[in-house]
Amino acid sequence: MPLANYTPFLVAGLFAVLFGIERLSPLRDSRIELFGRVLINLAVSALAFLVALIVVRPCATRSLEWTSQQSFGLLHLIPVPSWVGAIIGFLLLDLSFYYWHLLNHKIPLLWRFHNVHHTDPALDVSTGFRFHFGEVLFSTIFRVAQVSLIGVSIGTFAAYELIFQANTLFHHSNVRLPIRLERLLNLILVTPRMHGIHHSQVRRETDSNFGVVFCGWDRLHRTLGLNVPQSKIEIGIPGYSLPSDNRFFYSLVLPFCRQRDYWSKPGGIVPDRDASRLTPNPARLAE
Numbered sequence: 001m002p003l004a005n006y007t008p009f010l011v012a013g014l015f016a017v018l019f020g021i022e023r024l025s026p027l028r029d030s031r032i033e034l035f036g037r038v039l040i041n042l043a044v045s046a047l048a049f050l051v052a053l054i055v056v057r058p059c060a061t062r063s064l065e066w067t068s069q070q071s072f073g074l075l076h077l078i079p080v081p082s083w084v085g086a087i088i089g090f091l092l093l094d095l096s097f098y099y100w101h102l103l104n105h106k107i108p109l110l111w112r113f114h115n116v117h118h119t120d121p122a123l124d125v126s127t128g129f130r131f132h133f134g135e136v137l138f139s140t141i142f143r144v145a146q147v148s149l150i151g152v153s154i155g156t157f158a159a160y161e162l163i164f165q166a167n168t169l170f171h172h173s174n175v176r177l178p179i180r181l182e183r184l185l186n187l188i189l190v191t192p193r194m195h196g197i198h199h200s201q202v203r204r205e206t207d208s209n210f211g212v213v214f215c216g217w218d219r220l221h222r223t224l225g226l227n228v229p230q231s232k233i234e235i236g237i238p239g240y241s242l243p244s245d246n247r248f249f250y251s252l253v254l255p256f257c258r259q260r261d262y263w264s265k266p267g268g269i270v271p272d273r274d275a276s277r278l279t280p281n282p283a284r285l286a287e
């Protein structure tokens with residue numbers, strides 16, 4: 001049976017395990033009521049899954065089949081052994097996701113939709129699936145371009161898909177790992193503390209740590225910011241931080257409404273942090 005058939009079960013299993021560990025050993029404390037929040041996240045996620053299943057997956061699969069039949073894409077142009085091609089393909093898939101995530105923050109139209117992922121007032125494994133269906137729909141164009149231009153094989157794509165889904169759940173999770181262990185993992189992977197900083201209400205911190213699987217892309221593009229302690233982070237988007245902003249129906253219509261000033265709270269306060277009070281090295285993961 002192909003790997004892709006196992007992916008949903010492995011991902012669902014990991015979701016359950018991480019959800020359990022979060023309850024026992026949470027990384028960040030949250031005052032937001034868990035049940036209602038998780039219910040909203042699951043409802044938003046359900047629509048995203050539906051779009052992924054009906055639109056994104058068939059389009060990506062067609063593109064994969066077409067590029068392998070036509071020998072189209074970058075990897076077909078460089079004469080390397082297939083295992084080297086698989087590694088390069090895997091890395092390029094992750095690098096392109098780094099750029100896609102960056103574009104979702106920089107292009108106003110894309111940000112309207114990606115904002116819904118960031119308006120979650122707390123961060124845990126259930127945030128990992130919470131994407132507006134519009135963002136998933138837009139990602140179809142990116143997916144088709146990504147797999148076609150790279151010319152990645154079906155096997156490499158399936159392996160990346162599993163690691164991508166697993167690490168997305170892991171880095172969104174609220175699991176408290178011993179800092180030494182997380183620093184070790186963070187030499188290679190995007191981890192919960194690193195991604196927690198990306199969900200901070202401080203704009204400068206949201207504009208850091210765009211990686212999905214490998215953290216090296218943020219090092220390479222100088223978007224790495226690891227020196228913010230988790231206890232100092234307020235999760236969310238300041239302009240959408242009222243309890244009424246995180247309702248299911250409002251989350252769906254939010255991208256189509258007139259947008260507020262994202263970075264100031266309803267009272268006009270712009271969350272910021274005195275950078276001189278942080279440890280000076282942005283490449284060292286704070287506790």
Ligand SMILES: [Zn+2]
Nearest residue numbers: 101105114198
């Ligand atoms: Zn983001």
